[in-house]
Amino acid sequence: MRSNRDAIRAAQDSPSGTAHAVPPVTPAAPDGPNAQAVAEGVHPAAEAATREPAVTRLPCPPPHRLEGCAHADALSPAERYGELFVRVQASGIFADSKTFPDCLPLAPPEEILARYQRQRDLPGFSLEAFVAEHFARSTVPDSHYVSNPDQSLREHIDSLWPVLTRDPIDHPPWCSLLPLPHPYVVPGGRFGELYYWDSYFTMLGLEASGRHDLVRAMADNFAYLLDSYGLVPNGTRSYYLSRSQPPVFTLMTELFEAQGVEPPHAYLPHLRTEHAFWMDGAERLCPGTAHRRAVRLPDGSLLNRYWDDHARPREESFLEDVVTAHRGDRPAHLVFRDLRAAAESGWDFSSRWLDESAPGTPASLSTIRTTAILPIDLNALLWHAETRLATLCERAGDADGAARYAAMAHARREAIERHLWHPELGAFVDYDWHRGARRQCLTAATVMPLFVGLASDEQAAAIGATLRARLLAEGGLATTCVRSGEQWDQPNGWAPLQWLAIQGLRRHGDEALAHEIADxxxxxxAGLYRREYKLVEKYRLRRKGRHALGGGGGEYPLQDGFGWTNGVVAMLLQHYPEHPAAGTRAGVGANGN
Structure with a gap:
């Protein structure tokens, strides 16, 4: 095992600046159990049986999926600056790896790179001075916002929406920020761009606050992204274009149907596009093979996984990924892709994606194997999308499309029942397709089938009992049963998972447990707001004394803001208007906090 210093030196000393740290960008290659699982010693004799067939590449390779894509010049910072990017990220000039990819170049990138190549070996060359001369930090718009301790929690949330809203402006040339046509709400803190699955929960709060204009604007932005790139990227930065996030656009469009202000089929072309993105290559798969996000199991079942088209460090977490890969004994490119795939899941990071084979202490992040795992929440969302597409196609008079999507939904539901339902555990779990076994770890992702209506009432009752016995914590619903140091594990709780659980349980009639989690x-x-006048990204579900605490762990400090917390809390206060949190002000706690 190499030291962190060795890992950094490998990134700096690579002759091309990419050999160790940023493997060359190539089109997405098939990866079967033989490609990764054999490397992990899982299937030592399975090569011939599990080799994936060659598949035809799309005419415009990822991330620019559309032929003749108008945005094919949306290169990421690593692609633009090559060895300069690697050296800056490995140097530690910036405390946060996201800072440099978000910087604004002050000259054309090719000119900056040429200057660097001329100057880098000159006596007295200062990388820090060079970066300061040629790049400007991206700054958060100055809102002059100061929390008002006299505001109630609900008033505070309503006052935050303008602070977190960004209007389309002249797009700075050559920067990593992707242009959008309409206003949008950002999460806050270091996250100053539009994020995909965050935005659904933010939009719930905008609905509760009566900001229907922003809900429509954000949905139209996502439609624009699908039209432009063939996917909704993780976030609106060029370095996110190789991956998406949990496909919640279908849920977003349902908000309009509830309002009755938008024809249900208005976004049908975009829903088709997103589904095609997730299913790319599926129709050509033989049993036991995979391509990108689609996996055909040996019994012929078709399910999905998270993926990323690049096998190199994430640009926004460059140094962290290099260090993680060098802490383990797996080929670095496998670790890089699995880290990126976990980022697509939104659960970055969690014991959910780590190797379960090692007993005792929680596995190291370097054992991450996301692409070997078929997640229950992703497949439940895709089932819901297929069901919704079938309905919308029928309304639009497309009988063939309706039948095709209905058949896909039916087949997926059967596959989920067969492979992802764990009757002994009383929960839906993820499935390790490399090892041909259900994962044993219980996670809050088990509530997604309840939320989208996939679970039966009997399954919902079993899940409710499991949640109450194993994941219900003092401060809400826990994410997993594991304390690993990763932010999507104990002791943290996250707003989106609370909402999915509460609404899923209510859908199946378990109002008591839903109310308990919400309370x-x-x-x-409210306890943290009372003391610090703010909402944050995640919370510790165990209090210190009588004080609520913000969550910990992960790759970056706790972020204030915070989009999806605001959204979920606003909607919960609408559902539970009598809860003491609704009136929480400075010095007046909820439930004695």
Whole structure:
């Protein structure tokens, strides 16, 4: 095992600046159990049986999926600056790896790179001075916002929407920020761009606050991204274009149907495009093979996984990924892709994606194997998308399309029942397709089938009992049963998972447990607001004394803002208007917090 210093030196000393740290960008290659699982010693004799067939590449390779894509010049910073990018990220000039990819170049990138190549070996050359001369930091717009301790929690949330809203402006040339046509709401803190699955939960809060204009604007932005790139990227930065996030655009469009202000089929072409993105290559798969996000199991079942088209460090977490890969004994490119795939899941990071084979202490992040795992929440969302597409196609008079999507939904549901339902555990779990076994770890992702209507009432009752026995914590619903140091594990709780659980349980008639989770979560959020006048990205579900605490772990400090917390809390206060959190002000706690 190499030291962190060795890992950094490998990135700096690579002759091309890419050999160790940024493998060359290539089109997405098939990866079967033989490609990764054999490397992990899983299937030592399975090469011939599991080799994936060659597949035809799309005419415009990822991330620019559309032929003749108008945005094919949206290169990422690593692609633009090559060895300069690697050296800056490995140097530690910036405390946060996201800072440099978000910087604004002050000259054409090719000119900056040429200057660097001329100057880098000159006596007295200062990389820090060179970067300061040629790049400007991206700054958060100055809102002059100061929390008002006299505001109630609900008033505080309503006042935050203008602070977190960004209007389309002249797009700075050559920067990593992707242009959008309409206003949008950002999460806050270091996250100053539009994020995909965050935005659904933010939009719930905008609905609760009566900001229907922003809800429509954000949905139209996502439609624009699908038209432009063939996917909704993780976030609106060029370095996110190789991956998406949990496909919640279908849920977003349902908000309009509930309002009755938008024809349900208005976004049908975009829903088709997104589904095609997730299913790319599926029709050509033989049993036991995979391509990108689609996996055909040996029994012929078709399910999906998270993926990323690049096998190199994430540009926004460059140094962290290099160090993680060099802490383990797996080929670095496998670790890089699995880290990126976990980022597509939104659960970055969690024991959910780590190797379960090692007993005792939680596995190291370097054992991450996301692409070997078929997640229950992703497949439940895709089932919901297929069901919704079938309905919308029928309304639009497309009988063939309706039948095709209905058949896909039916087949997916059967595959989920067969492979992802764990009757002994009383929960839906993820499935390790490399090892041919259900994952044993219980996670809050088990609530997604309840939320989208996939689970039966009997399954919902079993899940409710499991949640109460194993994941219900003092401050809300826990994410997993594991304390690993990663932010999507104990002791943290996250707003989106609270909402999915509460609404999923309510859908199946378990109002008591739904109310219990909502009560504990609102009390947690109100307790921190009472003391610090803010909402944050995640919360510790165990209090210190009588004080609620913000969550810990992960790659970056706790972020204030915070989009999806605001959204979920606003909607919960609408559902539970009598909860003491609704009136929480400075010095007046909820439930004694």
């Amino acid at each position: 504990r979560w609102l009390s947690t959020v």
